[in-house]
Amino acid sequence: MGRLDQEGEAQYTSMEEEKAMASNETEIRHRGIRAMPFIIGNEMFEKLGTWGTSGNLVVYFTTVFNIKHVSAAILMNVFNGTTFISPLIGGFLADAYFGRYKTLGFASIASLV
Template sequence: MNDNDVSTTTRIESPLLNEFVDGAVDFKNRPVLRSKSGCWRSSYFIIGVEVAERFAYYGVSANLIMYLTGPLGQSTATAAENVNVWSGTASLLPLVGAFIADAFLGRYLTIVIASLLYILVCDNLYFS
């Protein structure tokens, strides 16, 4: 390859070097500036949500057997079985939710429906 071949090749502009993200808008329908979105600001949010979720999961799982054997009066074996079922369900439901969101409803509608189900189920459990 000589110098003439290099000068005649087309140069492809990298989309990562643009100031605005093509086709992306924020919640106020403005073009998204690459320097103001993503990066560590989004990472801090994701890490914070995951830490809170882990605290909630392990906090519930640590106290669930005591609650099931105490106020609900289950045997230790039944309570352990129910905790295992709860743990497995908590681990597999995100996969089901992701499939439903990707294949049918979209992420926002799935979040709204799951939140409504959560509120309805928790209200019926706690206030009945």
């Protein structure tokens, strides 16, 4: 790469000079996201729990509450639709107001209850 000297003419530098100039600049350290495996595990088990519950919930609606099969299926579709829409709402709340970890913690506790 070249740079301009005081007269406006290009000066060419060697790779060693470029590395020396780059090392003088502020170094950005990427430490990684330590919480990411826990977030992925949490979401994975939450989805497994949701899908495991949905099949049993139809049977529960039809036997205990004596709801017709069509109405039970409609309730399950509403439940699943709410489950799939809630990350969009949570993402908006996390970005706009609360932050990602507070929102994820609250949503995890609410899902557990």
